[in-house]
Amino acid sequence: MGPPMELRFPTRDELRLVDVLHALSDPVRLQMVRSLDRADGALACVELLLPVSKSTGSHHFKVLREAGVVYCREKGTRRYYTLRRDDLDARFPGLIDAVLLADANAS
Amino acid sequence: MGPPMELRFPTRDELRLVDVLHALSDPVRLQMVRSLDRADGALACVELLLPVSKSTGSHHFKVLREAGVVYCREKGTRRYYTLRRDDLDARFPGLIDAVLLADANAS
DNA sequence: CGGAATGTTCGACCAAGATCGAACGTTGCA
DNA sequence: TGCAACGTTCGATCTTGGTCGAACATTCCG
Numbered sequence: 022m023g024p025p026m027e028l029r030f031p032t033r034d035e036l037r038l039v040d041v042l043h044a045l046s047d048p049v050r051l052q053m054v055r056s057l058d059r060a061d062g063a064l065a066c067v068e069l070l071l072p073v074s075k076s077t078g079s080h081h082f083k084v085l086r087e088a089g090v091v092y093c094r095e096k097g098t099r100r101y102y103t104l105r106r107d108d109l110d111a112r113f114p115g116l117i118d119a120v121l122l123a124d125a126n127a128s
Numbered sequence: 129m130g131p132p133m134e135l136r137f138p139t140r141d142e143l144r145l146v147d148v149l150h151a152l153s154d155p156v157r158l159q160m161v162r163s164l165d166r167a168d169g170a171l172a173c174v175e176l177l178l179p180v181s182k183s184t185g186s187h188h189f190k191v192l193r194e195a196g197v198v199y200c201r202e203k204g205t206r207r208y209y210t211l212r213r214d215d216l217d218a219r220f221p222g223l224i225d226a227v228l229l230a231d232a233n234a235s
Numbered sequence: 236c237g238g239a240a241t242g243t244t245c246g247a248c249c250a251a252g253a254t255c256g257a258a259c260g261t262t263g264c265a
Numbered sequence: 266t267g268c269a270a271c272g273t274t275c276g277a278t279c280t281t282g283g284t285c286g287a288a289c290a291t292t293c294c295g
Contacts (some may be wrong), residue, residue: 153285
């Protein structure tokens, strides 16, 4: 597939509030985060069943990844994503929980 | 000045997570929210000392207002803004506090 | 009344962003 | 080896958004 495993993502210390907030401020990306949060483990892209095209999905994954909201691991043709919940909470205490709660209450 | 006091803003129930997150995901608007939070009472626009032009400031106030992040009250030539902290917390428990905390820790 | 202060709107500009289909590269399996 | 599956990138499109200066409307005070 694309480039090596050197997908860009910020370390915990590099997480920027504005980037994270922006990444979360899109309905599709919020849905992605919700699905990842509810999953028992990592989810492959296809498992997320996004309501947009494959390429748009890719774009959204990139935003989430580069904002530091998710991690990605490649295995074969698949990429497995996990929510960086621990990192996010360590860096911005309570934020991701509040977002997920607010999101759940809206559903 | 502009139109009557019927500035548009959502009621507590109408607050939308994505809109609030988006409103908060800009550095200037985050600064505005920070200033309002730290103030003892309402602040007039000029008191916020924004690092952008007056018109851009107006634009930002509008975004915050329409997302439901702030209230606005007119008095004379001035408009006084307050953070809708209670509403935000009631609707999205913990969110605004987490954002403000994260913001403070970044400073 | 004139001028200053205040804040908004408008128009323009440029950038960013969400979206899509096509093309592509990689993996895995029959 | 060929094909399917997977996910990315590219280019295009359209929308949204941040920015600015100018023009404007309102308020207030000397």
